[in-house]
Amino acid sequence: MGDPMKDRAGQQVLRVGLVGAGQISGAYLKTLPQLGNLQVTAIADLDAERAAATADAVPGARATTPERLYSAEDVDLVLNLTIPAAHAEVAHAAIAAGKHVYGEKPLAATTAEAREVLAAADRAGVRLGCAPDTVLGTGVQTARASLDAGDIGAPIAATAFMVTPGHERWHPAPEFYYRPGGGPLLDMGPYYLTALVTLLGPVRRVVGMSSASRPTRTIGSGPRAGTEFPVEVATHVTGVLEHSGGALSTLVMSFDIWAGELPRIEVYGTAGSLSVPDPNGFDGAVRLFTGAAENWTPVPVRGGYPDAARGYGVSDLARALTTGGAHRASGELAYHVLDVMESLLAAAESGSSVAVTSSCERPAAVPAGARPEEH
Template sequence: MDKVGIGIVGLGNISAAYLKAAQNFPVLDIRAVADMNPAAAKARADEFGLRAVELDALFTDPSIDIILNLTIPKAHVEVGLRAIAAGKHVYSEKPLGIVFAEGKKLVEAARAKGLRVGSAPDTFLGGAHQTARQVIDSGVLGQAVGGTAYFMCPGHERWHPNPAFYYEAGGGPMLDMGPYYITDLVNLLGPISKVLGVSTRLRDTRTITAKERAGEVIPVHVATHVSGTLVFANGAVVQITMSFDVAGHKHVPLEIYGTEGSLIVPDPNNFGGDVQLLKTGGEWEDVATDQPYWDGNFRSIGLADMAHAVLANRLHRCNGDLALHVLEVMEAFDTSSRTGHAVDITTKAERPEALSTSLVGGKLA
């Protein structure tokens, strides 16, 4: 099998998940890692038997085709532009950027040079979400009516060793968790045409309870409870709430409603879970899946799909247009909240192709 050279920038918490999952995809040849903190790069490189280099050396390495950008959100566009300037494709952790205009600049810069932009999340490629996609595409739900999407928790300061960035520009529940939910909804229902939203920030500070920095007080600069409505191009209307202010709730993560049935979709932050279908007049039933990538953490499948797409000269699923569309939608909640008006979405991302179109023998190819 041909391989694609990967260089990783940013060796924080999420990098271990990527490096473990990358072992499932032979197309990914990780040739070097780098970080602003050389000690962090060396430690992760030693853990996985990789080569740690200086940042400049990684960007100029001719054996590297794609830069995997795992830096913090506010650095995503800066690092992405540097990769493009170096003639590399770039795949970023979510979100694509923290401001729509900057994300658009990145996508346009790549297009001008004939390069690709990719971005997490890729969890919608998991077996559970591809199964839900199959159910919808079969027509059994009838005409799409709407749905609900909920992520609500007390905040990440309970468990994260360095949670301050979740409450700085680029943080908050919408930019942190919204990409999983909104991307999966686009996978299921198609692009979004309009957003109505309200965003609130009830506290100016948070107290860390994670043991590493327990008792430390950090400032809050972003909205921590975001709620509103997504209007899809196909006419479906989905209510959504993302919050770091709620002790707990009983809503399932995603529900999709049609004129002939309803569908429960599991947590879009995971690849697996139970999909359930209710046909009009019937009872809830589990939907069996024959889709792969449901029984583990495959957090690099989007990168692998991008690598295969480079080799095959096809569109990759976690593409820049999709990520930019999701970023515009997320930013629209704040705009709608400030102005009191609905916001029309200008980007026109398409539903990604179902994963089954590039599976060979049950494996991504």
């Protein structure tokens, strides 16, 4: 890698090359230029025209091919926004070129592939980060601060629910959600499990059950509306997670439920309960119930990056490179979450509990009002 760029104040700036200019890239490219420790310098896609059109909208960025981006002197980190099946391949190519890597979830299609990516990054001495970074916002971080302050006493249990009748109702090409590697757990589970690990620590054992309510689904919108396709994965997964500290989390991930008024996440302790907002977002209201108050009361913002959006995990990684500390949306955390999901599906298949062989550090809390380029 070449020497990192400097801004006018002499601050180190991490130069980012983006691979995969699909739909999610727009969310990142809306955020990254606003973060003072990042600069997007290159954009690559298998579709050269799409890469060029995307780069034209980003000041200072140029369009290139993935191969040239990996070897570019003005790229310090590769932002991997390709499809999940390509996550490991792109990460290996970037690591081999000596680049840091931050990718969309999942870290890889399987834990076996993810272990190889982790090992390659470790050998190369580069940083590996992975979405979701929604847990760095004020929603989950305020709940984390409340837990750490002992507001509900010692955590005993938690619940996490994500229910929908299925993405085929709105997505014009939803088949991949119902093929191996898809399903409600692998699609949405990373948001909920990353939040649970951030709040309660890593998971050491799981039990679970799963089902598929019907063998086919029908596309409900777009030019292929009315097309029927097969379901190849479980569409309803429920399980219990035993955290390293002893708390038990009940998880429900479903593409089979029309509607529900279940809370997104709640945490229950010896002295009260905590309502946590949707972990698919960065903010939201946190509410507290204790025996002393005997009603739900709002918790003021007590932690998290304010106004965070997709890409703050990249900026947090850049901060860690400057300070020498750990970055929060780490490859190790993403690997553990993937391992928990695979273990839960294995438990549902076998009908017995499954030990989660991996672990990770509970990420450090984000102080209230912090900016990733300032701490």
